[in-house]
Amino acid sequence: MSAMNRQSSWEAKKDNLRKFSGQVLHVVKDNEIFRYRVDDSGRILHEQLEKARGVAQRSWRKVVTGDPEKKVRDYMTEVPQVKLIDKLSFTFGVASMIIIEFLALRHPTYFTPFYYFLMSCLVGNRYFQYREENSEFFMLDFCYFMNLSVIVQTAFFPNSLMWF
Structure with missing residues (x-):
């Protein structure tokens, strides 16, 4: 009797699997990718995707x-290098803050x-950088509108408290 129950239980599972006939499922386990496919008879076919793993790892x-x-592990152990342009940008930013504070006070x-x-x-330089990358729409950010608002206010409406 128990063999018969197991048989009917297995048939019920196969019927459920037949609903997924033709479907492909991917599973990642222990850094390996497996593909499972359900055929028309309800059998599960599986294969390891070594090629897909290599392509994914390289990307x-x-x-x-x-x-x-x-390797990412090798990259993480490298000593980080600061580029010259980063050093110049930092120096320019600090010098600008000192000059701005001096002028304001x-x-x-x-x-x-x-x-x-x-x-x-700065905005002109940023425009040409964005234009080179074909990303001019990034200039529609709030900070650019705010700086434009400050320029318009100080140039044309310096005494407007409502604008301020």
């Missing part, structure tokens, strides 16, 4: 390290023209 390596051949009449000059250079 992830390229995203993380920039080189599809370099000691010579407030020169602050506005300096702000106009600085923002036109």
Whole structure:
């Protein structure tokens, strides 16, 4: 009797599996990718996807390290290198903050023209960077509108408390 129950139980499971006939399922386990396919008779066919694993691993390596051949573990143990452009950008930012503070506190009449000059250079540079990457729509961000608002207010409506 128990053999008969097992048989009917197995047939019920096969009927359920037949509903998934033709479906393909992917499972990742222990850094390996397996593909399971259900055929028309309800059997589960499985295969290991070594090629897919290699392609996925290479693409992830390229995203993380920039080189599809370099292991992420090796990349994480490397000493980070600061690029010259990053050093120059940091130095420019600190120097700009010092100049802005000096102008705002000691010579407030020169602050506005300096702000106009600085923002036109920075925004112009950013526009050309975005244009090169074909990403000009990033300039529709709130911070660019806010800086434009400050320039318009200080140039044309300096006494407007409502705008401020």
